[in-house]
Amino acid sequence: MRKILLICALAATAASADTTLVAESVRAPDSYQFERTSTSLTVTNAGKEVVSITKVLPLRPTDRVVAFPARIAAGESVKIDVEIDATNDVGTSIHTFHVQTKNAADDVAARVAIHVQTALDNGRPIVDFGSVSGTAANPAQALFELKSGDIPGLLVEEILETPSFTKASIEPGKRSVRLTLDKVSYYGIHRANLKLKLNSDVQKQAWSEIVADVRGDVVPAANPFPLDLVLADKPNEYLLVLRHQGKSEFVVGTPSFERIKGKATVEPCAAQSDDCKQVRFSIAKDNSRGRLTGAMIIPQGKGQLPIKVDLFGVMLKDDSAIIKVDGDKVLAQAAQTGTEEAKGKQPFAAQLKGALDTRDKTVNLPEPPGKGPLLRWQAEKHLNVHGYAIYRASSEQGPYERLTRDVIAQVTPEEGGSVNYSWRDDSAVSGKQYWYYIGAVLANGNKQKISPPMPVTAK
């Protein structure tokens, strides 16, 4: 039956879009950061002719294509074996492969979704130096602290990669890394990953993004500079004010661009102040459409480092397809729907449907057999939850350790229903007291403690 539905879906897609190849999206098993995962993509030829595959290209340079067939007969489905590198991922992410064919019109994108966990508390650790002087006698310092509620004994064994603009050293105790700002080649935002080797088999490495806004005597009014929406058929002109604060000569040359095409000139500020100049710049219409990231390089006088201003925005052909959503208003409305008063204002049909449906919508998952402590919990569906994890300690204060390396997947009940979950600790020693709590692993990779600790003596 499932096969028939799939064929129907493929046929419908092919018919509606006049497409020959159809790639089925794949959800790979959960992974931890720095792991590689093997999976297969399924591509079906819904056309009437044989299609020749010339190349399968991973759009992330560290992903790999293991094998792919050269031909797909009409009506045939084939597997393309690939390897996903989850090193820098956290939470749900997508890895895309471009299936190229002899006839470019048959090309198709095959995508793999994967949820990547981290043993660290923060899924996206960032150490931000803030705004620091690039000429200060005492260079700025910052600290990366390794925090893990999953693995209490997690330690840094080695620094594998240090950002070029910092020096890094492991602090005594091996739970933190001291970063000291080093020489830079430009003033502006510096970003790079600090990569560390850990003492755990669950996750062997970790990274943290290191950010520093290194400033000289001339400071741009905004860095990064938001271009926002850039439409190809519009002039797309911007002004960036530069303020001079030091004793050096205020000399600024004609800016150039990195990874973005544009033009810029420097002019006095409208207020004609000695400490102010402004860069008037425009974004060219022949930039690649979509996500726009790059930088504007502003040269300074002799002996001064250039200033790099990060630019980010979105470039589109025109604004015909843009739907504007007032996020604040929509979020405020949505928050109101949870109240009793709001429920009374629901459409009549929804109220009627709710009143008539008195079924018990609770999903009871099977309890695991065994003798160890049995944890039971009930939860509604949470949109931002990927699954649950179990934590244990031998005293209420901890330290707690995560027992479930893999996430206990969230089950989706019918609307208005809830799910009864259970998990048994087979590793508990009989007669010993333990404390347990439940944690939520969020879809964005973060984690939350969602229950108080509960004690039990193992039977």
Added chain:
Amino acid sequence: MRSKLIAATLVAACSMFSSGAFAAACNATAGTVAVGTVAGDLCAATDQLVQTCGDTTTIGNARDAIYQVQLGAANTATFSVTGTGFTPYVALMNGPACNSLNSCQVEDIGTAGTPLVINPSDNLPAGNYYLFITEASGSAACGAISLTTTPVLPVSLQKFSVE
């Protein structure tokens, strides 16, 4: 009262029939969709994009619907997208929170007709965010879209016991 009963009947009919004669009637109930839901149509969109999250290759002729979500204050939100008649690929691709090396790529793929939830980092700073919705394989398949923006509430359990 009569109009409410008609609305209830339409909702029931819409849930049973997704196309054909009921399409116009279903559209007539568009005003009663869940609060915070914005409707759209991928078929009305054009092929706008080349670069998505890290992708720099043009693939196929997929249409791209673009939602600009304006946040006046920092917030933690999820974006739920339902695409009908196509397999949605959704990416939150730009905005003040997407300017780091590692945390911009908030993207996912779903199934036609089923809500796909995108969970960006917590505490999105104020600013304009761009949510791109396209057909996952790059084909021109298309259909109706609904986008629901929801605040993230603390995760809680209804019961918890150990024995």
